[in-house]
Amino acid sequence: MNKLKEVLQRLRPEFNKGGKYEKFRSTFDALDTFLFVPGHTTHGGTHIKDGIDLKRTMFMVVISMIPALLFGIWNVGYQHFRALGIESTLLENMIEGSIVVLPIVAVSYMVGLGIEFAFAQIRGHQVNEGFLVTGMLIPLCLPPSIPLWMVGVATAFTVVVCKEVFGGTGMNLLNPALTARVFLFFAYPAYMAGEYLSNGDFLWVSANRSEAIEGFSGATSLSLYGEKKAPVASLWEMFVGLEQGSIGETSVLAILIGALILIITGIGSWRIIVSVFVGGFVMGLILNAINAGLPIKEQSIYMAANPLSHLLMGGFAFGAVYMATDPVSAAQTNLGKIYYGFLIGVFTVMLRVWNPAYPEGMMLAILFMNVLAPLVDYFVIESNKKRRLARVK
Amino acid sequence: MSTSTATQTEVKPKSESLFSKKNRKLLTDPLDGNNPITVQVLGICSALAVTVQMEPAFWMSVALTFVTAFSNLIISLLRNTIPSRIRIIVQLSIVSLFVILVDQILKAYVYDISKTLSVFVGLIITNCIVMGRLEAYAMANKPLPSFIDGLGNGLGYGLILMIVAFFRELLGSGSVFGFKVFEAAGIPFIGNGVMMIPAGACIVVGLLIWAQRARNGYTEAE
Numbered sequence: 001m002n003k004l005k006e007v008l009q010r011l012r013p014e015f016n017k018g019g020k021y022e023k024f025r026s027t028f029d030a031l032d033t034f035l036f037v038p039g040h041t042t043h044g045g046t047h048i049k050d051g052i053d054l055k056r057t058m059f060m061v062v063i064s065m066i067p068a069l070l071f072g073i074w075n076v077g078y079q080h081f082r083a084l085g086i087e088s089t090l091l092e093n094m095i096e097g098s099i100v101v102l103p104i105v106a107v108s109y110m111v112g113l114g115i116e117f118a119f120a121q122i123r124g125h126q127v128n129e130g131f132l133v134t135g136m137l138i139p140l141c142l143p144p145s146i147p148l149w150m151v152g153v154a155t156a157f158t159v160v161v162c163k164e165v166f167g168g169t170g171m172n173l174l175n176p177a178l179t180a181r182v183f184l185f186f187a188y189p190a191y192m193a194g195e196y197l198s199n200g201d202f203l204w205v206s207a208n209r210s211e212a213i214e215g216f217s218g219a220t221s222l223s224l225y226g227e228k229k230a231p232v233a234s235l236w237e238m239f240v241g242l243e244q245g246s247i248g249e250t251s252v253l254a255i256l257i258g259a260l261i262l263i264i265t266g267i268g269s270w271r272i273i274v275s276v277f278v279g280g281f282v283m284g285l286i287l288n289a290i291n292a293g294l295p296i297k298e299q300s301i302y303m304a305a306n307p308l309s310h311l312l313m314g315g316f317a318f319g320a321v322y323m324a325t326d327p328v329s330a331a332q333t334n335l336g337k338i339y340y341g342f343l344i345g346v347f348t349v350m351l352r353v354w355n356p357a358y359p360e361g362m363m364l365a366i367l368f369m370n371v372l373a374p375l376v377d378y379f380v381i382e383s384n385k386k387r388r389l390a391r392v393k
Numbered sequence: 394m395s396t397s398t399a400t401q402t403e404v405k406p407k408s409e410s411l412f413s414k415k416n417r418k419l420l421t422d423p424l425d426g427n428n429p430i431t432v433q434v435l436g437i438c439s440a441l442a443v444t445v446q447m448e449p450a451f452w453m454s455v456a457l458t459f460v461t462a463f464s465n466l467i468i469s470l471l472r473n474t475i476p477s478r479i480r481i482i483v484q485l486s487i488v489s490l491f492v493i494l495v496d497q498i499l500k501a502y503v504y505d506i507s508k509t510l511s512v513f514v515g516l517i518i519t520n521c522i523v524m525g526r527l528e529a530y531a532m533a534n535k536p537l538p539s540f541i542d543g544l545g546n547g548l549g550y551g552l553i554l555m556i557v558a559f560f561r562e563l564l565g566s567g568s569v570f571g572f573k574v575f576e577a578a579g580i581p582f583i584g585n586g587v588m589m590i591p592a593g594a595c596i597v598v599g600l601l602i603w604a605q606r607a608r609n610g611y612t613e614a615e
Contacts (some may be wrong), residue, residue, distance in 0.1 A: 053457050161596060161599075161600075165599075165603070183587060186587050186590065186592075187585045187586045187587040187588075188583060188586060189586055190583070
């Protein structure tokens, strides 16, 4: 490691202003600070004790995603063998899962970082670390059967249209990972919703219909509910994550471990996380009440669903913990964060139950609230002003 | 963006040849540097609505070019007799005359296209480009330059429409003018649904504006 450091030190002057490779400064900087502690310190009369910069923030988020990633890999393998009706060990599950998941992660990072580096180079600014998180979130919110080229296209789309157009990291209006997902959802709907593809491959399980055992269903709990059927998975299975779904979203347990890391380090806002869950639960209760008031014929099993199941199904927990808390696109004021999260929860459950065209409401609810977040902040600040002015009089 | 960005109210010297520098500039300016869609951001509605496929987009461009050019010509001929207080209604009636004409011709000769374009031909009457050129140019200039100006703006609109439609049809349905290119080349192709919805046109137009501004070094005025 020391050798590498020496090499980098020796090369540094070449990349400084006037050096031979001046043009590649940002690329060099990115590599250098990625491997070692940045060489610059704060100077002047600052009172910062611990300079937690973007790189460390982003790294903590990536670490908090590791439980979900590991569980996702295991679950992809587990579901694969379950579909084939074969008993499998932990190791077999992990190997099978890695074969499916790691290429998706690799494509997402390669395409995304490639474009980020290119833009940094052209515009002469530093390569930012924002993509470390986005690059991991994209694979985790996609179905395991997604073709790799689609991952590449969606990543390229989101980096260019969602981030770079607005000025790069920290400037985006929408959550980049969700923009990638929403792009795929509208561009290739057959690959993002349903039970299996036209060639017979299951959408949410890496297996083909022809090789699966009899009676195996590739439908997720969400799509079963959407068809007015009761889901197969129990609440406990949903919580642990023993069901089909996007790679990283199935296990609420793993996601909650991540949430704990985010909250303890102070990176993720607990206000948002908690209020999303509360919002979803409250809307679930409201739907139950409405359903009970309807004539028997119009009652639906989805509206009568246990509110808890809404929080455990699909990408609800994943969205609440990793997507809604994105500090760039979320509301900024503390009170605003609570409204913002609560409305995400409410809209998610509403979309799921009342709009059959969108089996998963989380994605659209978060994007919608991303757009409304500045408005939420505006009203919070205005009401705060009003209250304080009233006190003066 | 409003029509006021396009005011060109200079009065021309008397005798001038048809292909003088000024006249040529009138024709070519709207194609790039002063494009009605990408620079003035007018006529966006129809640009989003009719660009799913190239053929309807082509006929829409022809229709709009025809309407803009001839209503510019007629208004310019009448410009000294139109009382300024009722000029908008006079302009509208001239425009609607040509719009109805075009609509009937399309219905008679390319009925399928006319059905695809549906209300958007009729809506040319409210197209900002047509009204914008009448107000900004034809009301203050001689007939011939006005006609050329209308033609140029119609072509500028058509150019962008065709580029947008090209990408949308190619990526959305894998064809160009209805000819399945990917199928013919034997490449497996999966249509991109985003390109089939108006949001796709919005993104393509946006990227086009980006590319054009990067090339021309255009920056937003403070």
